[in-house]
Amino acid sequence: MSVTMREVARQAGVSIATVSRVLNGSGPVGDETRARIEAVARAMRYVPNRAARSLSTSRTHTLGVVLPDLYGDFFSELLRGLDGAARHHRYHLLVAGAHGGADALASALNAMHGRVDGLVVMGPDVRADVLEANLPPRLPAVVLGARVSGFAALSVDNEGGAAAMTRHLLALGHRRIAHVAGAGGNRDAAERLAGYRAVMAAAGLATDDLVERGDFTEESGYAAARRLLDGAAPPDAVFAANDAMAVGAMSALRDAGRRVPDDLAVAGFDDIPLGRHLTPALTSVHVPIDTLGRRAVERLQAAVEDGDGAAGRPEILPTTLVVRASCGARAGP
């Protein structure tokens, strides 16, 4: 195929071992020899074959990333965090979208064997036992948004964030606070719902007719808001489990002739860039997505370097309330 070390060695009149030493800066090599080899390699436009190198060193300098999807504000920012940290630690990224399903996950993981030094797997939709059954036993891995025994877990404080938002809405005087929950079976969705419910219960407020389920898409947020408006006693605030659904809800309210925030407050979760640009700007719970990516790489890098399995204590990143105009608070940046 392409030019190999053997050809460089022949051209330079040395053994391949010496070429390897020069290219890796390892072992002692005579100055004259080194210069000659470097010149020949450059002239021949030699580039080392990484697959071969990986095979003999069993190091790839690559991290595998398996996400439910590669698209959208959330994953885009996650990739940014992963990419930045990976670049910083001189790692590359082998990415795969594994839209739901244990099969997709298994096949993605299979295809990475021997090509990565560690794995970042995002699994809020995947059952922990499925993950556990498919993660390679020896490979360092960090799991995002799920907890799998034996592997490092990184997640965000969904419950705390949802609780803070619910308290904020209560403090603004809202009582019938509806929640548009995320997809069933999704861990983030479940935790956010739990945070909301806990605070409502503590305030002595029932939530029976105030929870509608969506699936994290804008359309599902629109539909959920419609159902809430059509109910017997419509809410005075809508807290969606993510920003996309909040955007959908805002559209539904507008289409129904209700003004935000005058008639109804709306809030989301994630704090995607879009939120700042809406009119009114969207109150949300900030999730440190890029930090999530960065920390994942850092933990992995440490694990690879130290040889341990990246296990260690689970890490929960804090979320923060971001108050803007959509919830009707007076002071909104």
Place this chain on the structure above:
Amino acid sequence: MSVTMREVARQAGVSIATVSRVLNGSGPVGDETRARIEAVARAMRYVPNRAARSLSTSRTHTLGVVLPDLYGDFFSELLRGLDGAARHHRYHLLVAGAHGGADALASALNAMHGRVDGLVVMGPDVRADVLEANLPPRLPAVVLGARVSGFAALSVDNEGGAAAMTRHLLALGHRRIAHVAGAGGNRDAAERLAGYRAVMAAAGLATDDLVERGDFTEESGYAAARRLLDGAAPPDAVFAANDAMAVGAMSALRDAGRRVPDDLAVAGFDDIPLGRHLTPALTSVHVPIDTLGRRAVERLQAAVEDGDGAAGRPEILPTTLVVRASCGARAGP
């Protein structure tokens, strides 16, 4: 490290050649032998080492993707297109962000040698000769947004789109149409500027004091709009070379107390999802970003399969005008 074919072979009492045949479904193997090997492999949780397989087959089933960045609406959608098509053709994606600079590009390409069957490189900021000097001679590659001799080129009709937008603004009665250009040295930016200039010139309108340069960021769009407003004779329409700058321009106009579209029309380029959510919604030029990704993979896949270098004629994808409220046209979806 992990369990290898040799261990499976030993456990099953056969040679590694036979194990390989079973795993790949190649060559004839006795039913009883096959069943035994499959059982053993499953029991041992054997997963083939891809680096080793790549080395002996010189096929990786992976495509390398080198982008200026991995973040933002544009790249996110491009990745979506790439990922979808890659999955469809059973390829994986090795991605790298190579923020400007020939060095980053060279190092990213280096690190991919031996690990990919083909390359997608996005190069609007990179000079063609730098690309040409760094692309591996034998590897099929498609270049996005640049033209490098010997490699397939895929781009979008920037000039046509900018011309159509300029004509649209003229048709709405605007005369002093300003253009906020993209980064200098960027090919997309240059083509969009050219499209704008050509139509203005054909209409007999001067553009001397109507072009401000930005760098594709929202902030630069804000600053450019400010400079235009502060000029001797402010424009009556602002056409930004991308949506992010249009968003910045809208903010600047709002901060200056000017209403969009009543006082000034604003238009962008790219048609990112955000545009639909703005108030007023942003008129833009739709760029088929995901198609760009999909076509890149399709061409590469064909090249890998057929053994040719993926060269062939350059392909220019059409752009389309998307009229919304920000330019003041009556009928806007």
Place this chain on the structure above:
DNA sequence: CTGAAAGCGCTTACAG
């Protein structure tokens, strides 16, 4: 300082 050789984990003609 330099080279011959073994080995990384696979695949694939070539024999049998």
Place this chain on the structure above:
DNA sequence: CTGAAAGCGCTTACAG
């Protein structure tokens, strides 16, 4: 139908 062997392109003790 099955196995022994060479080879993919590197790295790395081990000699010298």
